[in-house]
Structure formats: C-alpha cells, structure tokens
Amino acid sequence: MRKQRLTLLLLLFLMTACSSHTPLGNPEAPYPPQRKPEIGDILHLPTGVYVDQQALYDNAERVQVVYVGETHDNPASHRLQLDILRHMAKTNPGKVSLGMEMFTPEQQPILDRWSAGELEEKEFLKQVKWFKNWRMNFALYRDLLTFCKEEGIPVLALNANKKLQHKVGRVPFEELSEDEKALLPEMDMNDPYQRAMAEAVFSDHNMGQNMLDGFVRVQTLWDETMAQNVAAYLRSVDKDHQIVVVAGGNHVRFGYGIPRRVFRRVPASYLLVGSHELRVAEGKEAVTMNVVSPDYPMPPYHFITYTEYELLENEGVKMGILLGDDKDGLLIEGVVPDSVAEKSGIKKDDVFIKMDDIDLEEPFDLIYELNRMKVGDKIEITLKRGEETLTLPVEFTEAKPEHSSMEMKHGKK
Incomplete structure (x- = not known):
C-alpha cells in the first residue's frame, strides 16, 4: 500500500513538473535563422x-x-x-x-x-x-x-x-x-x-x-x-x-x-x-x-x-466632393475646401452629367474613372447649375489626406 502511495506521489510530481516547463525555444520560430531577414528573403x-x-x-x-x-x-x-x-x-x-x-x-x-x-x-x-x-x-x-x-x-x-x-x-x-x-x-x-x-x-x-x-x-x-x-x-x-x-x-x-x-x-x-x-x-x-x-x-x-x-504606384485621384444621386446625373452634396473640385469651380448642388465623353449616370461611373487616373491628368466635367449647363476643366494635383477617404453616401471622391 505504501509503495502504491509513493508511486502515485511520484507520478503527480512528474506531471506537475512537466506542466510548469517553459517551451524549449520559440514555438513560433523553433529554429532561428542564422541571420536577420532582408527584404526579398x-x-x-x-x-x-x-x-x-x-x-x-x-x-x-x-x-x-x-x-x-x-x-x-x-x-x-x-x-x-x-x-x-x-x-x-x-x-x-x-x-x-x-x-x-x-x-x-x-x-x-x-x-x-x-x-x-x-x-x-x-x-x-x-x-x-x-x-x-x-x-x-x-x-x-x-x-x-x-x-x-x-x-x-x-x-x-x-x-x-x-x-x-x-x-x-x-x-x-x-x-x-x-x-x-x-x-x-x-x-x-x-x-x-x-x-x-x-x-x-x-x-x-x-x-x-x-x-x-x-x-x-x-x-x-x-x-x-x-x-x-x-x-x-x-x-x-x-x-x-x-x-x-x-x-x-x-x-x-x-x-x-x-x-x-x-x-x-x-x-x-x-x-x-x-x-x-x-x-x-x-x-x-x-x-x-x-x-x-x-x-x-x-x-x-x-x-x-x-x-x-509599399505604396500603390497609382492610387487614382480625388476630387474632394460628396456625391449623391440625381435623376439627371450626379448631385454634388458637398465640396471639400481647398480641394481639386473647389479650385476647378465646382459648387454644392451642381449636377455632373459627363466626364469628357463619358456619361455619368451613377456614382460608380465617376469613381471607376477617377481610380484609373493619376496626378497630373486633366479632364473636363460637364455639369448643370440650375438651368445653366457648364463645362469646367479639372486638373488633378496631389490629393491631401483629408480628401483621400471614401466615406459618404457613395463616398468622398
């Protein structure tokens, strides 16, 4: 009986000792490389x-x-x-x-x-x-x-x-x-x-x-x-x-x-x-x-x-506008101060009709084209302002951080 108790105590000791062991080395990198990694490795x-x-x-x-x-x-x-x-x-x-x-x-x-x-x-x-x-x-x-x-x-x-x-x-x-x-x-x-x-x-x-x-x-x-x-x-x-x-x-x-x-x-x-x-x-x-x-x-x-x-080589361009829907085009619900849009003369409540020769029927049409462009590109925007139809030249400069997010009804663009 005593021998059995001693055997049980020994087993418990071994189990406790094993459970307290720390890993031998780093489990996430069990064999550390011989040198520090470099880009491309x-x-x-x-x-x-x-x-x-x-x-x-x-x-x-x-x-x-x-x-x-x-x-x-x-x-x-x-x-x-x-x-x-x-x-x-x-x-x-x-x-x-x-x-x-x-x-x-x-x-x-x-x-x-x-x-x-x-x-x-x-x-x-x-x-x-x-x-x-x-x-x-x-x-x-x-x-x-x-x-x-x-x-x-x-x-x-x-x-x-x-x-x-x-x-x-x-x-x-x-x-x-x-x-x-x-x-x-x-x-x-x-x-x-x-x-x-x-x-x-x-x-x-x-x-x-x-x-x-x-x-x-x-x-x-x-x-x-x-x-x-x-x-x-x-x-x-x-x-x-x-x-x-x-x-x-x-x-x-x-x-x-x-x-x-x-x-x-x-x-x-x-x-x-x-x-x-x-x-x-x-x-x-x-x-x-x-x-x-x-x-x-x-x-x-x-x-x-x-x-x-890395940075994406070409992340597209931003105008600095808040887009909404309009039955006749894209309603401009807001213009970011000092943005490309403001500098181009675009105003709140304008309605975009065309970008160059591309009809703008929904926000996607504009967003897709802007994402394919780069800083320095120039376009013409045809828009309605009240009863007047205007065509404004737009040149894209480096976008500022506050112009770069897409968070709007359809996104800030």
Missing part, C-alpha cells in the same frame, strides 16, 4: 532555412490547398499571390482555381462570366459592386484577376453573405431568425487562438465586451463560411486539382482560421504562405495598428516572405 519557418522562390513553388505543387495570407493594401502581398498562382497554373494547367475572401456566393455567376472572358473590367466591377462591397483599390487586385480571365482560371467566391455578417455582428446566434440560422455554416466558437487574436486587435481600441463578442462572431462566421466553401470545392474535384486561397492574414496565419476549419471538413494537404513587412513606406505609417500579438505555440506560416509595406 523567403524563410521556411519550421526549419529556419532561407530558400529561393523555386523551393516555395515546389512545395506548393505538392499540396491541394495553398493559403496565401495578405495585407490587403500592400501591393507586395498581391504580387506574391500572382507569382504562386501563375506557377501553379503552369505546372498543373486546367486544374487550378483561385478562392477569394473578397467575394460572396451571390456573386459567383458574375465571377464565372469574368473567368469565361465575357465581361470587361468596368462592367465586372459594376456588377459585383466592388467599391461598395470590398472598397479596396481595385488596382491592388487587377493583375491577379486579369490573369484568371486571360487563363480561364475559375475564381471562387468564399465569404459570407453581407446581410448575415452585419446581423451576426449585432446579435448573438440564438437571437437570429430561423431563416438566418439556416444560412450559418457549422460553427466552432471555441478556438482559443482566434479569441486571443480578437482580444489583441481590440486592445488598440476603446470598445466594450459586446463589440468584442460581435467581432468574434463575425470573424468565426467568415472563417467557417470560407472553410465550408473551400471544402465543398475540394469534394467536387479530383485530388489532382488545386486551389489557391487568398485572404487577410488573420484568416490564414497560424492555421486556426480557414485552414484548420477546412481540414476538419476535408483533411486535404495544405501550405501556409504569408509575408512580414520589414519596412514601412513613407505615408503608410498612419494605417498601421498598435497591436501586440499573443504568443502562439506554432509557426504562423510554413513559408514567410519579407517585404516592404
């Missing part, structure tokens, strides 16, 4: 070995799903996505698809027409309501989506219904209607790593518990919906088909977002690829967040590329 995080692009491509060839986490407004992220997709399309022609966080299943028929070459860019963006639904400058995604159109690569809409997203952000799941509950994917709300990420993001904001809970619900809805749609694709194709999934870094990094939830449904092989900005371009500092990431017990990616947080 690619690091295999599990081994701490720097590799070239071809090694990354070779690994991508061997899996069914390649997740590429992005910084939405960093052009370097999108070049990485295109490089990987282009290589996979070359080595596995006709058997690669692109899954995108930026679209929802309601838009799938439009995406199918785009990949089939049936839509020009302006009509495509108009139909998917790009500037309303995603709002990032399309120039960031143009090369990626144009490549899909040119090569006939299917583009898959992955994200959740917008109305459901907004509702889930406001109310707990149990308060949804039966019809709304029927739209939910299988949900796992108990992932501790996702919760820790949400709390870290919210630590940089002065928001309450209800807002945090709503954010966690929406984040989980996004991840589970995207995982469900990726899994449905995998079930519908042969195992030699591949999908490149592009989504924000927090949906991919550490694997707990989309990847783990896909694997729960379909245990397919996958690769996590991401990037880390070593340098922030002048002018980007204001958009970075002061977030201290939790410590996680695993590497964030299999491969990480080191980049600069």
Whole structure:
C-alpha cells in the first residue's frame, strides 16, 4: 500500500513538473535563422532555412490547398499571390482555381462570366459592386484577376453573405431568425487562438465586451463560411486539382482560421504562405495598428516572405466632393475646401452629367474613372447649375489626406 502511495506521489510530481516547463525555444520560430531577414528573403519557418522562390513553388505543387495570407493594401502581398498562382497554373494547367475572401456566393455567376472572358473590367466591377462591397483599390487586385480571365482560371467566391455578417455582428446566434440560422455554416466558437487574436486587435481600441463578442462572431462566421466553401470545392474535384486561397492574414496565419476549419471538413494537404513587412513606406505609417500579438505555440506560416509595406504606384485621384444621386446625373452634396473640385469651380448642388465623353449616370461611373487616373491628368466635367449647363476643366494635383477617404453616401471622391 505504501509503495502504491509513493508511486502515485511520484507520478503527480512528474506531471506537475512537466506542466510548469517553459517551451524549449520559440514555438513560433523553433529554429532561428542564422541571420536577420532582408527584404526579398523567403524563410521556411519550421526549419529556419532561407530558400529561393523555386523551393516555395515546389512545395506548393505538392499540396491541394495553398493559403496565401495578405495585407490587403500592400501591393507586395498581391504580387506574391500572382507569382504562386501563375506557377501553379503552369505546372498543373486546367486544374487550378483561385478562392477569394473578397467575394460572396451571390456573386459567383458574375465571377464565372469574368473567368469565361465575357465581361470587361468596368462592367465586372459594376456588377459585383466592388467599391461598395470590398472598397479596396481595385488596382491592388487587377493583375491577379486579369490573369484568371486571360487563363480561364475559375475564381471562387468564399465569404459570407453581407446581410448575415452585419446581423451576426449585432446579435448573438440564438437571437437570429430561423431563416438566418439556416444560412450559418457549422460553427466552432471555441478556438482559443482566434479569441486571443480578437482580444489583441481590440486592445488598440476603446470598445466594450459586446463589440468584442460581435467581432468574434463575425470573424468565426467568415472563417467557417470560407472553410465550408473551400471544402465543398475540394469534394467536387479530383485530388489532382488545386486551389489557391487568398485572404487577410488573420484568416490564414497560424492555421486556426480557414485552414484548420477546412481540414476538419476535408483533411486535404495544405501550405501556409504569408509575408512580414520589414519596412514601412513613407505615408503608410498612419494605417498601421498598435497591436501586440499573443504568443502562439506554432509557426504562423510554413513559408514567410519579407517585404516592404509599399505604396500603390497609382492610387487614382480625388476630387474632394460628396456625391449623391440625381435623376439627371450626379448631385454634388458637398465640396471639400481647398480641394481639386473647389479650385476647378465646382459648387454644392451642381449636377455632373459627363466626364469628357463619358456619361455619368451613377456614382460608380465617376469613381471607376477617377481610380484609373493619376496626378497630373486633366479632364473636363460637364455639369448643370440650375438651368445653366457648364463645362469646367479639372486638373488633378496631389490629393491631401483629408480628401483621400471614401466615406459618404457613395463616398468622398
């Protein structure tokens, strides 16, 4: 009996001792690289070995799903996505698809027409309501989506219904209607790593518990919906088909977002690829967040590329106007002081009719054209002012920060 008690005490001691051990090394980078990374480097995080692009491509060839986490407004992220997709399309022609966080299943028929070459860019963006639904400058995604159109690569809409997203952000799941509950994917709300990420993001904001809970619900809805749609694709194709999934870094990094939830449904092989900005371009500092990431017990990616947080080469131009609707054109509801619009003589309550020879029937028509222009370009705006029709020359100068956001009924432009 005494021997049994001593054995039990020894086991308890060993268990307690083991539970108090700190990790041997850094779980997020178990093998520290031999030198500091530089812009352009690619690091295999599990081994701490720097590799070239071809090694990354070779690994991508061997899996069914390649997740590429992005910084939405960093052009370097999108070049990485295109490089990987282009290589996979070359080595596995006709058997690669692109899954995108930026679209929802309601838009799938439009995406199918785009990949089939049936839509020009302006009509495509108009139909998917790009500037309303995603709002990032399309120039960031143009090369990626144009490549899909040119090569006939299917583009898959992955994200959740917008109305459901907004509702889930406001109310707990149990308060949804039966019809709304029927739209939910299988949900796992108990992932501790996702919760820790949400709390870290919210630590940089002065928001309450209800807002945090709503954010966690929406984040989980996004991840589970995207995982469900990726899994449905995998079930519908042969195992030699591949999908490149592009989504924000927090949906991919550490694997707990989309990847783990896909694997729960379909245990397919996958690769996590991401990037880390070593340098922030002048002018980007204001958009970075002061977030201290939790410590996680695993590497964030299999491969990480080191980049600069770049400026978009051409971000379009701004006029400094507040747009509304009018049956005969675009109503100017406000003009920003000292803006291009004010300097050009544009006034509140003017109604835009044309930009050069382009009819302006809805805000999209103007927004699309301005996003394609650059500083120094000149146009003519035809407008109505009361009973008078005027044509005013407009020259675009460097936009000031206060002119650069799109927040209005249709946005400040």
